[in-house]
Amino acid sequence: MVAANWLGALQSKRWVSVRSLTRFLTWFLVILFAWILGRLVWSFFQPTVAPARWQPAPVVASGNVAAGRDEVPKILAMNLFGRYQKNAPVVEQKQPVKQDAPQTRLSLTLVGLVASNNAKTALAVITHRGKQNTYGIDEAIDGTRATLQAVYADRVIIRNNGRDETLMLDGVDFNKASTPARPASRSDQRQPQPPNRRQSLGALSKKFLRSRSRCLATFDCLR
Template sequence: MKQLEFGRSLSTSPVWARLRANSVPIQRRVSTLTAVTFVALSGWTLGQVVWLVYPNNTPTVAQWQPPAVSSSASTSTSNGLNIAPLKAANLFGQYQERQAPVVKKPVVVQEAPETRLNLVLVGAVSSSAAEKGLAVIANRGKQATYGIGEVVDGTRASLKAVFVDRVIIDNQGRDETLMLEGVDYSKTPTSIAQRNDSASSAPALSDEQISQARAEIAANPQAIFQYVRLSPVKKDQQVIGYRVSPGKNASLFDGVGLKNGDIAVQINGSDLNDPAAMTGIFKSITEQNELNLTVERDGQQHDIYIQF
């Protein structure tokens, strides 16, 4: 009885009536969704079956690779083009190795007949570099300092080489010897060592002879080169001064306070480290009444005054 009553009450309930009214649209939506899902699954399944029956026969594109290049030289390319004439044309020039030019050292003449020119060699400054030698030459009472290649005033002779006791002059293509004043002519030039030995063994001069030498220098300051020899001293290929050694009279050399082996670095305040300036320095000596010579001895500098 109770169940029947519950069923009657439910059928007459407004909620139940609303559910029954909405059931039709819900069923339609569910049916549509189910149909769409079924169609999609059917299409996918059909596609798989078709690809199984008809496999993909589309050819694949091979990956491109560059052709192999031979390491050996070839005169033609792969297309048969001959490039040998192009290579032989040397469009950018052809390398040629240049050889360093051979520099011929000038032959220094040491033996030559004595000149007949009326010239007097007052002083000479020889150098290990032959082109830097200097000479004081007098012609007709007029003295001048000359470098290698310079023409002696009043003559056609040029200075060619300078040694300790002589110079070689080029007299119109003929080599001739001009001996230092007071030195006898000999065929072989005297070396610096030989000059030092002979000077060391020279007899001592008297006070009168020393006074006479001073008077000679006072009358002609460039005559000092007869008593003092200068030889260039180099360090790292640069001239740093001139080594002094006795000339024909060693006693006069010692009398002014010089010692064999002293290195002269200044004359009257002018530095002697520039060979190009030596000519001007020697020429200025004739205008001086005294000679201030700065020398290096045992690592120390000493000033030596020579009054004319």
């Protein structure tokens, strides 16, 4: 009887422990499943946060780099490529003078001129409406919009409203086909040639013989 009671008690206690373990595992799985389900639901309603923007770490400049940066303002102050001027005057390129320009229709008379290779010394004496005046290169002629552009040996070139025109010297006919004569330079002027030495000796000998013959004739007469 005692053995039977002990065997029955052991069997009932073992059954109780297995049932308790099964119940514990069941509740654990239920709680775990509920936690996972809650995380999934919360992920749909949780606001998304933008990731922080990456920024590079500041680099500490070395001594050489800092010294190089100090030299930059000095180099800029030297103005190696010139100083910028906002209101600088615009240099206009001078239009070349047209030598075979047509004859002008202005009532001008070229009385005289001084042709020279140097534009600063070239002059022209022009009469307009009875008033005579002397003009240099790029000077405006009184009473007109024309300016003197070039002075040649027999004509001058004037520029009237941007058009080159020819004004001939008074008394010289206009000829468009021929090019205007340029002022003669020192190299173009003819220099006197020195006389030939033989020719000079021959002339002296002839003069000496003539004077000698005259002297002899005079001496014979005195006798």
